[in-house]
Every structure is written in structure tokens, then in C-alpha cells.
Amino acid sequence: MVWELEGKNYIVTGASSGIGRAVCVELSKQKSNVILVARNEERLQETLEKMIPANHRAISFDLTNIEDINKIVADIYEKCNTIDGIIYCAGYGTATTLRKTTYEVLHRDMLINYYAFVELVRCVVKDKPKKHPMRIVSISSIASILNTINYTAYSASKAALDAAVRVLSTELIKKNTTINTIRPAYVDTEALTFTNDLFEDFTEHIKKTGFQPLGLIDPYDVAKMTVYLMSDAAKSITGMNIPINGGARF
Numbered sequence: 470m471v472w473e474l475e476g477k478n479y480i481v482t483g484a485s486s487g488i489g490r491a492v493c494v495e496l497s498k499q500k501s502n503v504i505l506v507a508r509n510e511e512r513l514q515e516t517l518e519k520m521i522p523a524n525h526r527a528i529s530f531d532l533t534n535i536e537d538i539n540k541i542v543a544d545i546y547e548k549c550n551t552i553d554g555i556i557y558c559a560g561y562g563t564a565t566t567l568r569k570t571t572y573e574v575l576h577r578d579m580l581i582n583y584y585a586f587v588e589l590v591r592c593v594v595k596d597k598p599k600k601h602p603m604r605i606v607s608i609s610s611i612a613s614i615l616n617t618i619n620y621t622a623y624s625a626s627k628a629a630l631d632a633a634v635r636v637l638s639t640e641l642i643k644k645n646t647t648i649n650t651i652r653p654a655y656v657d658t659e660a661l662t663f664t665n666d667l668f669e670d671f672t673e674h675i676k677k678t679g680f681q682p683l684g685l686i687d688p689y690d691v692a693k694m695t696v697y698l699m700s701d702a703a704k705s706i707t708g709m710n711i712p713i714n715g716g717a718r719f
């Protein structure tokens with residue numbers, strides 16, 4: 470399907486793995502130019518090798534260096550002139566009991582899942598010509614609305630992200646900018662490697678328990694939703710937390 474994203478410039482964070490990598494590949498199929506952001510240079514290169522070539526560039530950067538995000542954005546504007554969208558897929562989740570849920574643990578998840586996102590949006594929108602349309606999507610999680618044990622830090626950071634998107638959408642309407650989160654249930658990426666220690670077959674487990682009867686979600690299904698949200702067809706959707714649920718009833 471063609472969504473008329475040819476020649477447009479998109480920042481994709483978390484581009485070295487999982488959902489972010491799938492987003493980069495899908496955007497390249499639309500002939501977009503992608504600015505890939507993550508820390509691991511080698512894995513960014515692997516993503517680039519999977520993409521259809523265009524004016525892509527990889528930036529190795531730790532987004533938790535919040536005070537330097539403005540420099541990265543200034544550099545991108547200098548090289549690309551315009552930015553048409555952000556797809557924020559960088560993320561991290563900590564599972565700890567209350568006893569171990571210290572301020573440091575809470576702060577670590579907030580930094581990458583929430584603070585860095587808001588700062589990136591702030592820097593990109595600040596220097597955008599008012600009339601130039603912009604589309605912003607961040608990957609939240611079904612965890613933001615569940616009671617999953619030990620996920621205080623992660624769930625709260627994703628709930629903060631969902632809330633920020635709802636609130637910012639109102640302000641950003643006059644800046645011709647839409648902003649949404651996608652709220653997936655379990656997606657088949659390396660982030661789930663930890664389940665190997667806990668379950669013989671995690672896919673079977675979530676199907677059998679009825680939590681996610683459709684099984685793990687393909688990261689490319691999430692990526693295709695982000696591509697749609699970048700398109701003109703999605704111009705009337707903003708401030709939403711959009712589920713991709715795998716059959717989960719939430």
C-alpha cells in the first residue's frame with residue numbers, strides 16, 4: 470500500500486531493534502528518508518542493511534542524555550531542512566518488587582520512556598514552521614492500563630506517556646501536528662527474551678491463559694500502524710492511545 474510518504478523525513482528512535490527496526494524498514498518501502506536513532510552503531514547498521522536505500526542516516530545517541538537532545542535536533546534540521554514526523558520506539562522496562570523499586574529504578578524508566586520523548590517533541594516542534602504538518606507517534610504499552618505485578622516503574626512511565634500525548638494534542642492542533650501513542654500487548658521482539666527463563670513457550674502461555682489469544686504480535690503489524698499514522702489519511706486522529714491487542718480484552 471502506498472501512503473504518499475515519498476521523500477519525507479522521519480526520525481525513528483529505537484531503530485536498532487524490534488518495533489523501531491520494523492518501522493524503519495516499512496518507511497523505506499514508502500520511499501521515505503529515515504533518521505535512525507539508538508545507541509548501538511552496529512545494530513543501527515544492521516537495520517540500514519534491511520532498508521531500501523534512500524537518504525537515511527544513523528545517529529548513535531543515548532536519549533537519556535536529555536540535555537543534548539536539542540543538539541541532535543538542530544543537527545537534523547541543518548542536514549534535512551524539514552522533519553515530517555517522529556516515531557518514538559526507544560523504550561525499556563524494569564520489573565522489581567516494591568522493596569527494590571527505588572527512586573533510581575523509577576527514574577530510569579521515566580527517562581527513556583517519557584522524559585526523552587517529551588524533550589524530543591519539544592525540540593522538534595519548537596523549530597518547525599507553524600504550517601508544516603507533523604505527525605508524532607510513540608509506542609506505549611498495554612502495561613499502562615494493567616495491574617501486572619512488579620511493573621510499577623514501567624507501567625507508570627507508559628501511563629505518563631499516554632497522558633502527555635492526550636494533553637499535548639490539544640496544544641499541538643494549532644501547530645498542525647498530530648500526536649498519538651500506540652498501545653500494544655506483547656510483541657514478538659528481543660524485549661521479551663526474559664520470558665525464556667520463565668516459560669517453556671511464552672506464546673503458548675498467553676494463548677492458553679486467554680490473555681492474548683491471538684498470540685504474540687508481529688512487530689511489522691505495529692510498524693504498519695505507525696506508517697498509517699504518518700499519512701494524510703490519519704490527519705483527523707490525535708490525542709489517542711491506540712491499542713493493538715492480540716485479542717487481549719483491554
Ligand SMILES: NC(=O)c1ccc[n+]([C@@H]2O[C@H](COP(=O)([O-])OP(=O)(O)OC[C@H]3O[C@@H](n4cnc5c(N)ncnc54)[C@H](OP(=O)(O)O)[C@@H]3O)[C@@H](O)[C@H]2O)c1
Pocket residue numbers: 482483484485486487488489506507508509510512530531532533558559560561562581608609610611652653654655656657658659660661
Ligand atoms: N515487545 C513488547 O512486547 C512490547 C509491548 C508493548 C510495548 N513495547 C514498547 O515498544 C517499544 C519498543 O520495544 P521493542 O519490543 O522493540 O524493544 P527492543 O527490541 O528491546 O528495542 C528497544 C529499542 O530502544 C532503544 N533504546 C533503549 N534505550 C535507549 C537509550 N537510552 N537511548 C537510545 N535508544 C535506546 C534500543 O536501542 P539501543 O540498545 O541500540 O540503544 C532499541 O533499539 C518500547 O517502548 C517498549 O516498551 C514493547
